[in-house]
Amino acid sequence: MATATGPSVSPTASFTMVSDQLPVQWQQFRCDPTFCGWTFGTAYYARDHGAGPVDLRLGSLKGSGNLMVDRIGDCISDCPPPGSFYWLPSSGASVNGGVTSSKDAGTLQIYGSVVIR
Numbered sequence: 001m002a003t004a005t006g007p008s009v010s011p012t013a014s015f016t017m018v019s020d021q022l023p024v025q026w027q028q029f030r031c032d033p034t035f036c037g038w039t040f041g042t043a044y045y046a047r048d049h050g051a052g053p054v055d056l057r058l059g060s061l062k063g064s065g066n067l068m069v070d071r072i073g074d075c076i077s078d079c080p081p082p083g084s085f086y087w088l089p090s091s092g093a094s095v096n097g098g099v100t101s102s103k104d105a106g107t108l109q110i111y112g113s114v115v116i117r
Contacts, residue, residue, distance in 0.1 A: 046073030065097015
């Protein structure tokens, strides 16, 4: 019995990561002795992201596609105070592309977490 091989993804050009800051809105409900209300702010998180072309292999299927990576780091300025409400996107990676062989064709989409070594 033949065993299936997993997908192989190989860059076809240099892959450049860009570093910038991701603004994240936050809010907090606060009370003092005379008033209760919402406080709003914007925090900035480190972000590294990039995209590049890749060769794809999946068993006998071959093709090309695009690899996209987005890594969200630590808060670098105006961090939300404890007890604040905010949503921080998660880091992730995706591969999208088309694959063909002499008998079959299809698309390949893979999503997952980012591991940078």
